[in-house]
Amino acid sequence: MNYTEDQIRNNPEVRKKILVQAITQWGGKPQEDMAIEESSEFIKALMKLRRSNSLTAKKCLLELADEIADLEIMLEQMKILHEMHEPVENIKVFKLKRLLDRLNS
Numbered sequence: 001m002n003y004t005e006d007q008i009r010n011n012p013e014v015r016k017k018i019l020v021q022a023i024t025q026w027g028g029k030p031q032e033d034m035a036i037e038e039s040s041e042f043i044k045a046l047m048k049l050r051r052s053n054s055l056t057a058k059k060c061l062l063e064l065a066d067e068i069a070d071l072e073i074m075l076e077q078m079k080i081l082h083e084m085h086e087p088v089e090n091i092k093v094f095k096l097k098r099l100l101d102r103l104n105s
């Protein structure tokens with residue numbers, strides 16, 4: 001199947017189909033490995049940004065954006081693979097509420 005950038009940007013179902021295809025085509029375990037790898041790349045990019053200076057900061061920010069995108073794609077696949085959308089959403093709401101309570105206390 002092929003989709004336009006516009007479809008990918010605006011249609012959550014299209015995004016889900018692409019992620020499901022990745023899991024189906026390459027397998028759950030390899031995608032878990034990729035999620036682990038992308039997690040470490042995100043950590044590395046954040047460390048590089050923290051060590052950057054005025055000359056390197058812009059490049060480091062672009063690299064961080066790239067790694068955030070990679071990681072979000074893999075996290076979305078992990079939620080699909082382990083059927084976790086609902087529990088993750090519920091936990092996020094609970095934790096955001098707790099955070100808000102702490103911020104307001």
Ligand SMILES: [Mg+2]
Nearest residue numbers: 038041067070
């Ligand atoms: Mg990456």
